[in-house]
Amino acid sequence: xxxVVISCCLAAxxxxxxxxxxxxxxxxxxxxxxxxxxxxxxxxxxSIPNRGEFNPAxxxxxxxxxxxVVKFDRSGxxxxxxxxxxxVASGVSTPLAGTDQGNDAAWHPKGGLIAFDRAPVGDLSxxxxxxxxxxxxxxxxxxxxxxxxxxxxxxxxxxxxxxxxYTLNLKTGATTFVDEGEAPFWDQHTDEYITFTRDGxxxxxxxxxGAAAGSPMQQTFDPAFDGGSTYSPTAKHIxxxxxxxxxxxxxxxxxxxxxxxxxxxxxxVDEYDPAGRRGSWEVAYASRDPGKKSMRxxxxxxxxxxxxxxxxxxxxxxxTISFTLPETAHVTLTVYDLLGRQVATLVxxxxxxxxxxxxxxxSHLPSGTYLYRVQAGGTSLTRRMMLxx
Numbered sequence: 485x486x487x488v489v490i491s492c493c494l495a496a497x498x499x500x501x502x503x504x505x506x507x508x509x510x511x512x513x514x515x516x517x518x519x520x521x522x523x524x525x526x527x528x529x530x531s532i533p534n535r536g537e538f539n540p541a542x543x544x545x546x547x548x549x550x551x552x553v554v555k556f557d558r559s560g561x562x563x564x565x566x567x568x569x570x571x572v573a574s575g576v577s578t579p580l581a582g583t584d585q586g587n588d589a590a591w592h593p594k595g596g597l598i599a600f601d602r603a604p605v606g607d608l609s610x611x612x613x614x615x616x617x618x619x620x621x622x623x624x625x626x627x628x629x630x631x632x633x634x635x636x637x638x639x640x641x642x643x644x645x646x647x648x649x650y651t652l653n654l655k656t657g658a659t660t661f662v663d664e665g666e667a668p669f670w671d672q673h674t675d676e677y678i679t680f681t682r683d684g685x686x687x688x689x690x691x692x693x694g695a696a697a698g699s700p701m702q703q704t705f706d707p708a709f710d711g712g713s714t715y716s717p718t719a720k721h722i723x724x725x726x727x728x729x730x731x732x733x734x735x736x737x738x739x740x741x742x743x744x745x746x747x748x749x750x751x752x753v754d755e756y757d758p759a760g761r762r763g764s765w766e767v768a769y770a771s772r773d774p775g776k777k778s779m780r781x782x783x784x785x786x787x788x789x790x791x792x793x794x795x796x797x798x799x800x801x802x803x804t805i806s807f808t809l810p811e812t813a814h815v816t817l818t819v820y821d822l823l824g825r826q827v828a829t830l831v832x833x834x835x836x837x838x839x840x841x842x843x844x845x846x847s848h849l850p851s852g853t854y855l856y857r858v859q860a861g862g863t864s865l866t867r868r869m870m871l872x873x
Contacts, residue, residue, distance in 0.1 A: 511536045511554070511556045511560050511562075512534055512535060512536050512556055513536070513772045514536040514537060514538060514756075514770050514771065514772055515528055515529070515530045515531055515532075515536075515537050515770070515771070515772070516528075516529045516530040516537045516538075516540045516549055516551050516570065516768055516769070516770060517529060517755075517768070517769055517770075517771050518549075518572065518766050518767070518768050519734070519747070519748045519766065519767050519768075519769065520765060520766050521723075521736070521747055521748070521765050521766075521767060521868070521870070522765045522793070522794075522797050522868075522869075523793075523867060523868070524855075524866075524867055524868025526748065528575070529549060529570055529572055529575055529768070530549075530551065530568075530570050530575065530577055531575060532553055532568070532577055534555070535553050535554060535555055536552075536553075536554045536555075536556060536770075537551050537552065537553055537554070537568075537570075537770060538551065538552045538554060538756065538757055538770040539551055539552045539587065539588050539589065539757050539759075539770070540757060540759045540768035540769065540770065541589050541590050541591050541598075541759050541768075542591060542759060542760075542761045542762065542768065543569075543591050543595065543615070544591065544592075544593050544594065544595045544762065545595070546572070546761050546762070546763070546764060546766070547571065547572060547573070548569050548570065548571055548572065549569070549570050549572060549759075549768055550567055550568070550569050550570075550580065550589045550591055550598055550615075551567065551568060551570065551589070551770075552565050552566075552567060552586070552587055552588070552589075553565060553566055553567065553568045553577075553579070562604060564585070565585060565586070565587060565604055566579060566580070566583050566584050566585065566586050567579075567580040567583035567586040567587075567589050567598070567600060568580055569615075579617075580598065580613065580617050581613070581617030581618060582613040582617055582618050582619055582620040583598075583600060583611075583613060583617075583620065585602045585604050585605045585607070586600040586601075586602060586611075587600060587601050587602060587603050587604050587628075588600060588601055588603070588628065588629055588630070589630075590630040590631050590632055590639075591615065591632075592615075592632055592636055593632055593633075593634055593635070593636045593672070593762070594636050595615060596614065596615055597612050597613070597614060597615060598612065598613055598614075598615050599611070599612045599623060599630040599632070599639065600612075600613075600630065601627070601628035601629065601630065603628045608625070608626060608627065608628055608644050609622060609623075609624060609625045609626070609627060609628075610622075610623045610624040610627045610628065610630050610639075610641060611623060623639070623652075624639075624641060624652060624659075626643055626644060626645050627641040627642070627643055627644075627650075628641065628642050628644060629641055629642040629666060629667050629668060631668050631669050631670045631678075632670060633651075633670050633675055633694075634670065634671070634672045634673070634674075634675035634762075635675055636654070637653070637654055637655060638651045638652060638653060638654065638670075638694045639651065639652045639654065640652075640662065640668040640670050640678055640691075641668065642665075642666045642667065642668060647664055647665075647666070648661060648662070648663065648664050648665065649661075649662040649663055649664075649665050649666070649668045649678065649680055650662060651691065651694040651695070652694075653694050658694075660694045660695050661696075662678065662689060662691060662695070662696045663680070663682075663687070663689050663696055663700050664682060665680040665681055665682035665687060665700075666680060666681050666682070667680055667681045667711060667712055667713070668680045669713060669714045669715065669759075669760075670691075671715040671719040672715065672717070672719075672760070672762040672763075673715065673717055673718055673719040673762075673763075674719045676690055676691060676692065676697075676719075677689065677690055677691065677715070677719055677739070678691050679703070679713040679714070679715060679722050679724075679739075680713070681710075681711030681712065681713065682700075684708075684709045684710060684711060685702055685703070685704045685705065685706070685710050685711075686702075686703040686704040686710045686711060686713045686722060686724045686737070687700045687701065687702050687703060688700065688701050688703055688722065688739060689701070701740075701741070703722055703724075703737050703739065703744075704724065704726070704737060704744055706726070706728055706744075708726055708727045708728040709726065709727045710724055710725075710726045710728075710735075710744075711724060711725065711726075712724060712725045712756065712757055712758060713725075713758070714758045714759050714760040714767065715739070715760050716736075716739075716760060716765065717760065717761070717762065717763050717764055717765060719739065720738065720739050720740070721736050721737065721738055721739055721798060721872065722736065722737050722739050723735070723736050723747060723758045723760060723767055724736075724737070724744075724758065725755060725756055725757070725758060725769075726744070729749075731749070731753070731754050732749075732754040732755055732756055733746065733747075733748070733749030733754075733755055734747045734748050734749060734755050734758050734767070734769060735747055736798075736870070736872075738872045742851070742872055742873065743851050743873070745851050745852050745853060745870065745872065746852070746853060747767075747853070747870075748767075753771055753772050754771065754772070755769050755770070755771045756769060756770045756771070757769055757770045789808075789809075789810030789811075790807070790808065790809065790810060790858065790860055790863050790864075790865050791807065791808040791865070792805065792806065792807040792808070792856070792858045792865050792867050793805075793806055793807075793867065794806070794844075794856065794867065794869045797869045797870060798869070798870040798871065798872045799846070799869065799870070799871060799872075800871060800872055800873050801845060801846050801847040801871070801873065802843065802844060802845045802846065802847070803843075803844050803846075803869060804841050804842070804843055804844070805817065805830065805841065805842045805843075805844055805856055805869075806839065806840070806841050807839075807840055807841075807842075807858050807865075808838070808839050808840075809835060809836070809837050809838060809840065809860055810837060811837045811861075812834065812835065812836045812837050813834070813835065813860040813861040813863075814833065814834050814835075814860070814861065815831050815832075815833065815834070815835045815840075815858065815859065815860045816829070816831060816832050816857075816858075816859045817829070817830040817831035817832075817842055817856065817857070817858050817859075818830070818856065818857050818859075819844060819854055819855070819856045819857075820854065820855045820856075820857065821849075821852065821854055821855075827849060827854065828844060830842040830843075830844060830856075835860075844856070846871045849871060850871075850873075851871050851872055851873045852870070852871060853868055853869070853870050853871075854868070854869055854870070854871060855867070855868055855869075856869060
């Protein structure tokens, strides 16, 4: 968890978030969760007793997550950490051999290697191990926070001595200055953008051939801390953590200029370290169990047969809601904002079993998250969609 556990660079900016977590027991309760921001669902992935899990990174196929496993003393100070790999479907965690005091891992897009740093013990270097574990090898010195390019030919990293982001050409060994900042994340769709943190705000910059191709774009403007950013699968949106509400939640902003909107979070619980999954709208992050979100994917209840989805999502300004009825029923399809106010009724009447669609035009509504509810007879289903103008 570079933003909370080990990074001296972000410690001051996250002091507000620390104040909400005074006891070591709370740190030990941090696990990895996965939020599907199209379906609006969240599942718990890890649960290692008496340890905190932070800094998730996806395997290329999305079946596994590599993450920090941290042991704390009673003051909340980390005393030891290493890396583990957890299977998303089962929640089974396996220590990754060769990564003692490892932190902030990045899985190579071809799957064979995992890069990481050892900043918790003051070793500001990036190492690598096989994804099956083994003897670590040194990749770079004066470097932490690794992130791979989509094609695997470059590695972006933070250089502490300069407070700047560089890239490493894996073929030539050359390093190239990108911009001032830290905590880089390389988009896994176009392979052309890196999002990063600078002075408590989120930025992005286009990168071609490992070098910046133009000036960086500032994505957030807020007195609160914004950072720890990651990309959506289309690279059109950036998910980041922010202390805007007095605690750390996950928000999202359109990557080419837009208004940030709330994505997910829980009252009195902080969320950190978002990591987008390649080709998916799932975001992994670290949080404590908020009570109602501890269900693993394998424990999910069986469907009643009623199904619904919206496309596109996020959308601007219109989207199509598709739903499937298992039997003929009286159907109501309504849309609400997050305050529970009804903003539209799209369907009201009897429909036959099968597939149906409804058009939702939000031209008159502000950016934000909206809920749509399909009620068919005695069964109902609620899903989330996001308007980004």
